[in-house]
Amino acid sequence: MGRQGLSLNELVVMRGGRSVLDGLTLSVPAGHIYALLGGNGAGKSTALFATLGLLPVMSGQVLVDGKDPAEEPDAVRAAIAYLSETVALYEHLTARENVDYFLSLANQSRTNAEIVEAFAQVRLDPTAQDQRLSAFSKGMRQKTAIALALLRKTPVLLLDEPTTGLDPQATQDFHALLLDLKASDVAILMVTHDLLGAVDVADTIGLIIDGKLASQWQAQSTLPRFDLQALYGAFTQARAGNTPV
């Protein structure tokens, strides 16, 4: 059976007595990039935490490669590579040691050739691989994290604000990596504020407002892929607190 991607169905998550997700529904098939946009506090990161099984779901269902995190949390976590906004790696370890460490946490091991190939794939300078992360730029850290995601070979990749703090070239390189991962049938859910970045790589863009999917746009097969004016209008209205029509 092929990869089944990720789906959230009528998801309700409560935090601090209020609904942070209020019936969120979206689907990310294998080999697909879904960009979830929304303002601060709209519920974007909560959707990722619920997918990882780190938050209890009041109602609705999450399915990760066909598995429900409420029933099989470890199997679901094994199927997900997650990149947090802060690129959560260890400063005192080298890029190589970070990769080894996190692979070990996931109970996985890769050959030296595979690791070298992953670093080459993310275009991380070979001389940097044995340097401590404390000397890395955010772009280099991001590449290290993506190399780890490649090596994890998971069917689902969750990204939390992945391009925050990246310069344009680094953002472009990062998008290229995402497209590589997409090509290898990975389902990618990316929550972001970066509308233009989402337009560049996403197959679907969803706009979340108050925990609900307010609008959703599919990429066109011809350029321009998205109606940027409509997207921008909806996004700015959402940030201003008005639900777009």
Add this chain to the structure above:
Amino acid sequence: MKHVWREINFLVRQRASVWAIALLAGLAALSVGLGLQEVARQKAAMSEVIALQKKDTAAIKVFATDAGDAAYYRFHPTWDPPSALAFAALGQRDIAPSTLRIRALALEGQIYENEAQNPELALPGRFDFAFVLIYLAPLVLVVLFYDLWSGEREAGRLSSLQAVPKAWVRIWLPRVAARFGLVSSVLVVVFWGGALISGAGIGDTIAFTALILALLGFWTLIATWVAKGAGSSPTNAAVLATIWFVITLIAPAGSNLVINAATPIPDGAAIMRENREAVHDAWDIDRDATLQRFYKLYPEYATSPPMQRPFEWKWYYAFQHLGDQQVEPLSTAYRAGIVEREARAGLVALALPPIAIQRALYRIAGTDMSAQWDYQDRIRAYHTQLRTYYYPFLFSAKPFTSADFDAAPAYAPR
């Protein structure tokens, strides 16, 4: 186990952790070294006292031709040799005498005479392995644990780590085990080194090791419980430092004050003073009355002929013993009070595991209060042996020869 090894490797890559553990190792090694040195010093002092006493005894033998002179001038050394584990927990050995030269005179004054020297020794305390274990090792655990979760949260890694399958088994328990294991290993290895050098028995060494692990286990649980909470790293550090302060310093000191206030005991120096006064007053009491009081205690000598001269040794030794008898209620009350305080401190220790463990360490090392009582009991028993050895020569006019001088009982340490 592979997860624990991985976390140990991970931990030793962190400079602050390495420094904390290295500091602990250094202090533990220093404490063991100083403990071994102190034990060696005590043994050397005992040997010296015994050797010098032999010379002194030989000199006295030349002129002490009767039992009275011999019993009066001759000191008899007693000593309490340190156990093989005393180096690790010196306990009461720094404030209680471990050698005492006694004569067949009134004993209580001789016993409590030493107390006058002790407060200045008690003030700084000893830097021994037990001190490092009870007071310093928990602080190192605090350093290693306080940001175990909060540090990851503050660095933005916590959600990534929690997203790892079986995170408790693969990350958190191994991290706790790595910290506990490293600190335990350092202390146990250093302690075993000392135990090997001092020739400690395997049973006591294992028991001592179990107590080391129990104490570190206790603090590991506390530190894990606090670190797992939602507090920030500075908050966790402050909470753990406060818990350490309360458990190891405030609560024991406070309970000690309460126990001492609730269980008053006579002053040891007062016993010595009253003993001396009783003996000195005896010079002014009717001699025959003194002897009659003595004969009630030792009726076998009641047929001893009346005193012919103003001074006779038998009268002198009789009032020495009666001096001890006079302060016996005070001495008994003193001991009962100390025992009562000990019992109450034992109850307090039930609520303060580190203190309970410290008491157990002293017990195993033979340096606790009961070991001191044991030594004092031996001194008393030996003193009785001495007195009753000389009595037949004093009260029954048994001839005292050079051989009798040599045949005086010798002290047998534990």
